[in-house]
Amino acid sequence: MPGSVRYLCAATAALLFFYSAIAGAWNECRYTRDLDREIDARGVESLKIDAGAGLLRVSGRKNQKTIEVRARACATDENMLDEVDWAIEKRGNRAAMSVDLPYHDDDHWARLDLVVTVPAGLDLDIDDSSGSIRIDNVGAVRLDDGSGSIEIDGVAGPLRINDSSGSITIDNVQGSVDLDDSSGSIDIADVSGDVAISDSSGSINARHVRGTVDVRRDSSGGISVADVGGDFIVRRDGSGGISYRRVAGNIDIPMRD
Incomplete structure (x- = not known):
């Protein structure tokens, strides 16, 4: 099997596994909202991610020209769901991504699950509070x-x-x-x-x-x-x-x- 095909199969299998894990987690949510976005990654050498609570998956992909983010907010009530947001911006040869979550307690909470696809070999700087993390094919x-x-x-x-x-x-x-x-x-x-x-x-x-x-x-x-x-x-x-x-x-x- 050619190397490119093996790479694609492995990457696809990994993504499907993680998506299924996220789907299971989403089933626990009473309220959800999708917040998918992407930016041009040309010239970007590193990505800073300041994440909060939630699952995080970062996958490097050959020939990827964008930083593509699939994000799903999950909350126990609609008001908290509306307060969940995130942003990404380019700063020269760097990109920075931040998550904004509302205050929570044992009975009321919100999180943001993230699946991020980046160019293979991109350097990462990540701060995360809680939730499983999977990273592959990066710098x-x-x-x-x-x-x-x-x-x-x-x-x-x-x-x-x-x-x-x-x-x-x-x-x-x-x-x-x-x-x-x-x-x-x-x-x-x-x-x-x-x-x-x-x-x-x-x-x-x-x-x-x-x-x-x-x-x-x-x-x-x-x-x-x-x-x-x-x-x-x-x-x-x-x-x-x-x-x-x-x-x-x-x-x-x-x-x-």
Whole structure:
């Protein structure tokens, strides 16, 4: 199967999967409103996304000439629904996108679910409060997230994540990975550079890393690494087992009584 066809099939399957997840979430909404928009992406090298509560999907696509956003507002009452909005603008070689959500409490709330299609390889700078995130086929990524699962597949550049809670899955990064996580499992594979991790709780699994795997802090949860081209270092470890296989460089792990 030609590479372009494989790419299209994979991208289509990923989008269908995410759309079905969003459809399930939308079924929970009493009131919804579509807010789809797009802008010309020619000359844009990076996209800043300031998102609030809601699902977020960012997918890079070859030959994409626009930043295309499918957005659906969801709220418990019509008044709150009318207050949900978002905007996007170009600033030189950058684009910036922001979400405006009304005040909410346990009984009354609103969110905005986003499916964003961008040119493949576009750099991303994302601030997100809650909701699952899926990113694929983009450039360098900086992500600051509150809660919700994170799935990333295909990053051409460094990847930096600061996350409070939720599982994290990372695959196919052409660059380094720097991860600071409070809770949730971490699974990392196929990284061309170094991997640095600070983690409070949850398992850590890293494999097929060409550079060094440096666990700066792990309070609890097992650590497992395999097929590492550089060193394997664990600086601080609380509880949980440590296992490693096929590490080409030096191994430095704390001694236990």
